[in-house]
Amino acid sequence: MRISPALPFAILLVGLTACTSAEGGPRSTAGATPPAKPGASAPSAPGAGNGSSFTISAALDTDAAVQARAGTQYTHRYTPATTVASGLTANVLDITGDGRLVVAGSPDAKSVDGVVQIEQxxxxxxxxxxxxxxxxxxxxxCQNTRRQAIYADEQQDTVVWTESASTNLFAVDWCVFAYNPQSKTSALLGDSATIGPKEGMPEPPGTSAVTVGTSHAFWATAYPTPGKKPEFGVKIVARGINGGGQLETAVDRAKLPQAVGDTLFYVRSADIAPGFDAHRFEIRKRSAQGDGVVASGRLAEGQTVSALSATATRTTWVIANSDGETSTLYSLDLAANKAVSVKLHHPGPSTMHLRSTDTHLIWGSGSAAGDAGQYLYALDTGKLWRLGSEEGYSVVHAKGDHIAWAAIPDTAPDAKATYEVADLK
Incomplete structure (x- = not known):
């Protein structure tokens, strides 16, 4: 398996930590929290039939995907440079609504006397x-000065991103920033040192990736629970994207936040909610109208919800199998309460990339073992297309009608990742 030098060392460690949490390997104690505060929403009753609250309208398999072609499924737009700002390696973190890229330019990590050193x-x-x-x-x-950017999300030209100084597999710190396109200024939204130890905390199950809504940014984090077992809980925190106000708890005992305007979708399951049924999960929605369940279902032994994506009309998630060679993607039409399922030929860890737009679903396996394909599913036709394949770096991004996916040339063992940026047809 090749790992591109474009993948920052910090995110590689975060990804490895996420893999071990989803796949049953060595794991920190994050993933359980104290009982919910008074007034918090209670778990819903189990669904009928097979235990799910929704029905399956179509079942697909990525083995049946057809190769997508330029000029038919998409139109090539450009191939960005692999280095920026006088030789910094470009790591693509997101695509914007007009087809540009959110990029972190980072010096390559170095090892000095066996100690990994990163630069800003x-x-x-x-x-x-x-x-x-x-x-x-x-x-x-932030208190930690040298950091690599590892996650970003863009909406309406507002960009929120996460940086980390961590090179420790079991302790991840974060600093979250936002760029305001109106004032053309950046603001610090949060520093993990204000919540827990300066050296970092366990990566929460799923991911700590940031998501941006109309007025707030959200991300999941571990937090200390002094005098209790386990040592860390998991919650979703939020702050206004202009940097005003204080960092606040949006939802406790929750993971995988996805903001859609003023609405927040998230996942609740036993890995982050003690006392919750170990064999069930809920996809929940919090809005001005309240907090409620939009989907629920069963989890077999070793299964977790590892990825979530959402639009105003659809939620999409992945059920990972810690010891298996396959996993399953579900995409639910919220109005019809019917879902499409797709069999994936990899375990489905939280390092995979999952994106959704009003017209398409796009995903790649990230750094997972197994099928490294990058896939495109058209919601209107029900057709499943294969964009490409990149073992160890199956990365995709999508926003509106614009997509980008990664490839590493075979010209040299240290070749940097390139991207195909395209418009959907």
Missing amino acids: SRVGIQDATAFKPFPPAHNGK
Whole structure:
């Protein structure tokens, strides 16, 4: 398996940590929290029939996918440079609504006397010809100075991203920033050192990737539970994207946040909610109208919900199998309460990439073992297409009608990842 130098060392460690949590290997104690605060929503009753609250309208298998072709399923737009800002390696973190890329330019990690050293990333926007970094935060600095950007999300030109100084497999720190396109300024939204130890906390089950809504950014984090077992709980925190107010708890005992406007979708299951049925999960939605279940179902032994994506009309998630060679993707039409299922030929760990738009589902296996295909599912026709395949770096991004997927040339063992940026037809 090849690992691209474009993959920051910090995110590689985060990914490995996430894999061990989803796949039953060595794991930190994050993943359980104290009982919910008064007024928190209670678990829903089990669904009928096979235990799910929804029905399956179609069952697909990625083995049956057809190769997508330029000019038919998509139109090539550009191939971005693999280096930016005088030689920094470009790591693509997201695609924007107009088809540009959110990129972290990072110096390659070095090992000095067996100790990995990273340098500071520069996050900004890259298009076909240029890279424009965001300005430094105007309202403070993180306690850890050298960090690599590992996650980002863009909506309406607002970009929120996560940086980490961690090179420790079992302790991840984070600093979250936001760029405001109106004021053309950046703000520090949160620093994990204000919640837990400066050296970091366990990666929460799923991921700590940030998601941005209309007015707030959300992300999952572990947090200390002094005097209780286990030592860390998991919650979703939030802060206004302009940097105002304070970091606050959005939902306790929750993981995998996905913001859609002013609505927050998330997952509740036993790995982060003590006392919850170990063989069930819930996909929940919190809005101004309240907090409720949009989907629920059964989990077999060793299964977890490892990825979530959402739009205003559809939620999509992956059920991972810790000891298996396959997993299953479900995409639920919220109005019809009917889901499409897709058999995936890899375990489905939380390092996989899953994206959804109003018209398509797009996913890749990330760094998972097994099928490294990058797939595109058209919601209107029900057709499943294979965009490409990249073992160890099966990365995809999508927003609106724009998509990007990674490839590593075979020209050299240290070749940097390139991306195909395209418009859907």
